[in-house]
Amino acid sequence: MADIKDRVKGAIDTGADKAKNLTDQAAGGAREAADRGGFVDTVKDNAQSAVNAVGDFAHTARDRIGQYAGQVGDKVEHWADEAGHYAKDFGQEVTSLVRRYPVQSLLVGFGVGLLLGRVVRA
Numbered sequence: 001m002a003d004i005k006d007r008v009k010g011a012i013d014t015g016a017d018k019a020k021n022l023t024d025q026a027a028g029g030a031r032e033a034a035d036r037g038g039f040v041d042t043v044k045d046n047a048q049s050a051v052n053a054v055g056d057f058a059h060t061a062r063d064r065i066g067q068y069a070g071q072v073g074d075k076v077e078h079w080a081d082e083a084g085h086y087a088k089d090f091g092q093e094v095t096s097l098v099r100r101y102p103v104q105s106l107l108v109g110f111g112v113g114l115l116l117g118r119v120v121r122a
Contacts, residue, residue, distance in 0.1 A: 023054045068119070
């Protein structure tokens, strides 16, 4: 369960890091362009705004996906626990039936074994 959460978080972190690198490159390009001319100041400001917006988006996406991954992990863990309880209860019921009817249980087991043997052999 933790492995899935870690993989999802790692993928989110990688995507956010790539977005950050791209925005840093865009900001660097805007700085270079700003050094070349006056109208570029406007472009630089717009590029910085875009960098900030992408950074905010990446941060928000990372947080939300982390929350959803945690919720999904919790639900899967809950379902696994319930399945374990049902399996335990079923096992106890079968054990009780075998203790109550030992001869019949042996005969049923023998019959099931014969049927499985025929299916496997065929």
